[in-house]
Amino acid sequence: MKKEISELIEVSQFYGKQKDYTLGGGGNTSYKDQDHIYVKASGHSLATITGDGFAVLDRKKLQAMVNKKYSDDPQTREFEVKEDLIASRIHPDSDLRPSVETSLHEAINYCYVVHMHPHMINGLLCSKNAKSAVGDLFGDKGIYVPYTDPGMILFKKVLKLVEEYREIYSLDPKYIFLQNHGVFVSADSVEEIHELYQYIDDQLISVIKERLNISGRKINPQAQDQMKILTGYLSGKKFINYRFDSLIERFTSSQITLSGVLKPFIPDQIVYCKAYPLIIYQSDSLSLNSEDLERMFSDYKKQHGFNPKVVLFEKGPLVAVEESKKSTDLVLDVFEDAMRISYYSEFFGGPNFMSNEQIAFIENWEVEHYRQKIAKSI
Ligand SMILES: [Zn+2]
Incomplete structure (x- = not known):
């Protein structure tokens, strides 16, 4: 060689x-x-x-x-x-x-x-x-x-x-x-x-000045209950996995902080996580049950044409919803990467998401879909 x-x-x-x-x-x-x-x-x-x-x-x-x-x-x-x-x-x-x-x-x-x-x-x-x-x-x-x-x-x-x-x-x-x-x-x-x-x-x-220093966190009892309900709702349909740490805690702490990750930053994020997360706000989740979830998932699907890959609970964890257990890790990694991007963007005037037209182009792009298919099989 x-x-x-x-x-x-x-x-x-x-x-x-x-x-x-x-x-x-x-x-x-x-x-x-x-x-x-x-x-x-x-x-x-x-x-x-x-x-x-x-x-x-x-x-x-x-x-x-x-x-x-x-x-x-x-x-x-x-x-x-x-x-x-x-x-x-x-x-x-x-x-x-x-x-x-x-x-x-x-x-x-x-x-x-x-x-x-x-x-x-x-x-x-x-x-x-x-x-x-x-x-x-x-x-x-x-x-x-x-x-x-x-x-x-x-x-x-x-x-x-x-x-x-x-x-x-x-x-x-x-x-x-x-x-x-x-x-x-x-x-x-x-x-x-x-x-x-x-x-x-x-x-x-x-x-x-200082790189992000991320440390692990435990989810609170309310978030644990919500995860149980979500797991039950999706069981037999999808694989789920969740993550919670100091960075995720920072972004899910309120509606204002969640607005820093509502839309995608780069094309790859759309490929792996879809363009938009499903957000479950606290007002919705206090007495969350599977009927609420059914309504939220079907509203999301009606609006976007596909199921969410990322679910974010206000004051709770980042959740990946995927077809295989293995793919959930990548979804968590890519979405947490978007949180890092959002965090660092604050040093330069704040986040600038992709526009709706730019998002639509990527969503329709067959080449990216092919890459996603291959990436999953390796
Ligand atoms: Zn590139």
């Missing part, structure tokens, strides 16, 4: 294993030489990735996609793009599907690209002051990209901003900050990738 590929695997696993950087199948990495790009395949987890988890693509074919005319209909367009990505593989028989963010990796000239959704930087990128704070903390080291639906449109926007940056500075940006999404960090060596991530951390800590 080429030394560069072992380094790519090493750096992928290093960040992939840390929940502070990415969760589930999220995030992706790549290495490129003159002719080929090795990019994480959809559905593979960075934490455990090996050489077999990277799709190898012909860069010339990818570059040809820039000027190709695709359909104006978003769903058709993304399907066509996906087909072209697959057709760019140098091993056509391989069943590896290149990450949907592959084109973004190709847009940057550095050899290594490590894209993550770290909650601390997302605290900034999902805040009201995202743009100005990126400017203050990172100056001309990178570019800031206002939220754009993922896929071809995002790629075109990033490419334009990278080209403008190149024009001014005669080099590529080391950082690409995507609003309500995450960061692309790029360099010609893995050492520099580590230095660049460390710099992000140092800059954020200069504002935040």
